[in-house]
Amino acid sequence: MNIVAVTACPTGIAHTYMAAAQLEKIGKELGHKIKVETQGAMGIENELTVTDIKNADVAIFAVDIEVEERQRFNGIKIVEVPVQLALKDPKSIFAKLAD
Amino acid sequence: MRLFASRSQLHFKERRSMSNEGIVENLKKLRQYLLTGVSHAIPFVACGGIMIAFAIAFAPMTSSGPDFSHSPKLKLILDIGSAAFALLLPILAGYISYAIANRPGLVAGFVGGYLASEVKAGFLGALVAGLIAGYSVNLIKKLPVPKYIKPIMPILIIPILSSLVIGVLMLKVLGIPIANLMTFLAEWLKQMGTGNAVLLAMILGAMIAFDMGGPINKAAFFFGAAMIKEGNYAVMGACAAAICTPPLGLGLATLINKPLWSEEEHEAGVASLAMGLIGITEGAIPFAASDPFRVIPCIMCGSMVASVIAMLGGAGDHAPHGGPIVIPVVDHRLAYVVAIIAGTLVTTLLINTLKTLANRKKPSVDIEA
Numbered sequence: 261m262n263i264v265a266v267t268a269c270p271t272g273i274a275h276t277y278m279a280a281a282q283l284e285k286i287g288k289e290l291g292h293k294i295k296v297e298t299q300g301a302m303g304i305e306n307e308l309t310v311t312d313i314k315n316a317d318v319a320i321f322a323v324d325i326e327v328e329e330r331q332r333f334n335g336i337k338i339v340e341v342p343v344q345l346a347l348k349d350p351k352s353i354f355a356k357l358a359d
Numbered sequence: 360m361r362l363f364a365s366r367s368q369l370h371f372k373e374r375r376s377m378s379n380e381g382i383v384e385n386l387k388k389l390r391q392y393l394l395t396g397v398s399h400a401i402p403f404v405a406c407g408g409i410m411i412a413f414a415i416a417f418a419p420m421t422s423s424g425p426d427f428s429h430s431p432k433l434k435l436i437l438d439i440g441s442a443a444f445a446l447l448l449p450i451l452a453g454y455i456s457y458a459i460a461n462r463p464g465l466v467a468g469f470v471g472g473y474l475a476s477e478v479k480a481g482f483l484g485a486l487v488a489g490l491i492a493g494y495s496v497n498l499i500k501k502l503p504v505p506k507y508i509k510p511i512m513p514i515l516i517i518p519i520l521s522s523l524v525i526g527v528l529m530l531k532v533l534g535i536p537i538a539n540l541m542t543f544l545a546e547w548l549k550q551m552g553t554g555n556a557v558l559l560a561m562i563l564g565a566m567i568a569f570d571m572g573g574p575i576n577k578a579a580f581f582f583g584a585a586m587i588k589e590g591n592y593a594v595m596g597a598c599a600a601a602i603c604t605p606p607l608g609l610g611l612a613t614l615i616n617k618p619l620w621s622e623e624e625h626e627a628g629v630a631s632l633a634m635g636l637i638g639i640t641e642g643a644i645p646f647a648a649s650d651p652f653r654v655i656p657c658i659m660c661g662s663m664v665a666s667v668i669a670m671l672g673g674a675g676d677h678a679p680h681g682g683p684i685v686i687p688v689v690d691h692r693l694a695y696v697v698a699i700i701a702g703t704l705v706t707t708l709l710i711n712t713l714k715t716l717a718n719r720k721k722p723s724v725d726i727e728a
Contacts, residue, residue, distance in 0.1 A: 270398040275643040288398050301402065325395040326458040347648050 261357060263287060263294040264308050264336075265320035266327050269343045272300035279322045279346035280306075286350040299328050308332070318357050322346035390492075396455035397577055404580075405557045408438025408680035409637070415678050415685030417561055444679065448476040452489035459493025463500065463513045467492035467521035469614040471529055481583035482539050494634060510553050545589035546580075560597040564666030564702075567601040568658040572648045576602075586678035592675025592690060599689070600669035600698040601662035602681030606642030606721030607635035607699070608661045608706025609654065614712075615707065619714045624649075635703075640680025653717065657709040665692065665702025669695055 264282050280296040287294035293330035296310045310332070313319070319333050321340040327333075339356050346353060377460050396588075414437035427434040449472035457470025475481065480488075499520050504512060526536075551559065555708030566579035580602070583595035613620045613628030620628065627645040634642025647654040668674075672694020678685050690693045 264506050268398075270394040271401055271641050271644075272398060273641060275648060278645070278648060323391070325391055344648075 261292045261317045263305060263313055263320060264312050264316040265294060265347065265359070266298035266299060266308070266323060267343060268323040268325050268327065270324055272302070273323075275343050275347065277301035279343050282346050282350045283320065283322065283353070286354065290351075292328050292354070294358040298324075299323075304328060317325055318356070320353060322353070326353055366632060369666040389418055392455050392458040392490065393486065395458035395495050396451045396453075396486070400447055400451040400452040401572070401577075403443050403450055404577075404678045404679075405472035405639070406450055407442075407444030407447065409676065409684070410436050411444060411690055412558035412678035412680045412685045414440060416685070445476070448472040448482070448485040451482070452485040452492065455486065455489025459490070460500070461498035463517045464493045464496045464521075466518035467496055467525045470522045474529040474534065478538050479541065480529070480534045480537035481585045482578075482705075483541070484529070484534060484537040486537035487537065488525055488529055489527060491533075492521060495524045501630065512536045512566065520728060530703045541585055541598060542589070545586055548586060548591050548594060553671075556593070556594055557667055559594070560666040561663045562664035563594070563597050564601040565659045566663035567598055567640065567666070568605050568643075569655065571605055571643045571658070572639070576640060580679075583676075587677065587679060593670060593673065594639060595676040595679065595681075596674040596689060596695065597670045599676040599681030599685055600665040600674065600695060600702060602640050603635045603683060603699060604661040604702035604706055605635075605640055605658035606631040606667045607703040608658060609646045609710065611644050611703060612707040612710050617714075619711060635652075636682060637684045638680050641680075653709060653713045657713065660708050660709055661702040661704075661706030663702075664705045667700045668698035672698065674698060690697065 265280075265287075267276050267279040267283065268277070274342065276298050277300060278307060280298045283296050284294055290337075295308060295312055296306065298305045313332055313336060316354065318337045318339060319337060321327055322343045323340065324343045342351055387708065404673075405442075411500065414427075414433045418430055418433050418437075427437065449469045451661060452472025452475060453465055456464035456471070458464075468489050471483035471492045472485045475484030475488045478484065496517055499517050500512075501538065504516075548559070563579045563583070565574045569575050580598055583598035586592075586594040610628045610630075610632035613625050613631075620626055630647070631642040643654070647658070673691045674695035675687055675690040677688040679692075683696075686692055
């Protein structure tokens with residue numbers, strides 16, 4: 261699948277980036293194409309472009325806070341989970357995508 | 360149903376499928392709103408807190424507090440730090456409201472947060488202000504308006520109406536009772552006996568360590584900071600000692616028993632020690648994330664020990680910040696140092712013991728456990 265993802269935790273210095281790394285790693289292992297945008301204390305990094313989102317089958321939000329510029333994702337299926345889940349059990353998130 | 364629901368509607372339906380789940384969902388959303396506010400406020404706390412602590416630290420201490428009359432440069436730093444700190448409540452309320460109502464929510468949130476600090480309703484006041492501001496903006500958005508008014512809704516009508524709502528509420532209805540609650544808490548703390556003081560210190564220490572800079576940590580921290588304004592430095596002292604022991608204790612643990620920890624954890628350990636020294640509990644997060652069920656109880660115990668010793672030793676903290684960096688502005692510094700060292704050692708010994716036991720049970724090291 262073609263996946264876009266956003267990670268964001270309240271402090272934005274640790275969990276945000278660890279979650280992004282996990283999603284990228286597991287996503288690639290499972291054979292998906294995945295791009296992860298981080299919304300940490302530095303603001304939006306590795307920003308998802310309009311084309312990225314248009315071409316994606318599904319969006320994963322691994323977030324504990326509101327996603328910035330959420331309207332970009334209108335019209336695409338969104339799976340929203342706590343950022344912790346991306347660290348503890350990232351595979352379960354990808355399992356949810358199939359539903 | 361599913362056939363003609365668009366993709367985004369599907370998502371919407373999933374979110375409120377059952378009423379019971381709906382309540383859980385709403386609570387989750389509420390938490391997300393509050394955390395969005397806290398998330399934007401954190402850099403202001405760190406910046407203001409460290410600048411204020413630095414300025415107070417190098418100014419001569421008198422019986423009535425630090426004396427800045429002979430050190431204009433320190434006064435300058437104090438003023439800049441205080442400016443960052445003064446913005447804290449508006450930012451907090453503003454971004455809670457932003458999370459709920461998006462951009463139209465900003466004005467009412469900021470105004471509400473500013474008024475919360477004006478009427479001395481503090482952190483609690485700002486949280487309430489942000490929530491009410493956001494929800495009232497969402498209500499105003501739904502007002503049926505003629506087409507020619509639509510364009511001026513977000514820049515004129517919504518800001519004015521919602522600011523009026525939150526302003527009247529904060530100034531005339533909610534502000535005073537919340538401010539009274541804060542004063543009542545301060546009075547209660549002043550009259551509290553030793554037994555209760557120890558209990559309070561234990562609770563604060565546990566809260567500080569539990570989520571390492573998350574909302575529970577910040578609730579305890581803001582309580583301590585608010586009490587400084589009321590002239591009670593003991594509460595912040597207990598928090599300040601507890602704030603630094605999780606990163607210090609875990610950092611030390613990686614140094615004294617290297618085989619227990621992974622290569623990344625050794626690197627994180629050094630960073631964690633540095634963060635501990637300047638009073639940033641978040642340094643402990645990488646460890647807690649990979650092994651929460653062992654790490655979190657250990658750092659909670661360490662922080663509780665630190666805050667109880669600080670409280671009993673009368674280690675009052677005059678700056679809204681924690682860790683060894685604030686030592687110069689602490690009363691009874693020896694007790695404060697002892698508290699930090701004891702808390703750090705407890706954390707280190709507990710986590711290394713638990714890790715050793717876990718490794719013994721399972722010969723292969725399970726990193727994910």
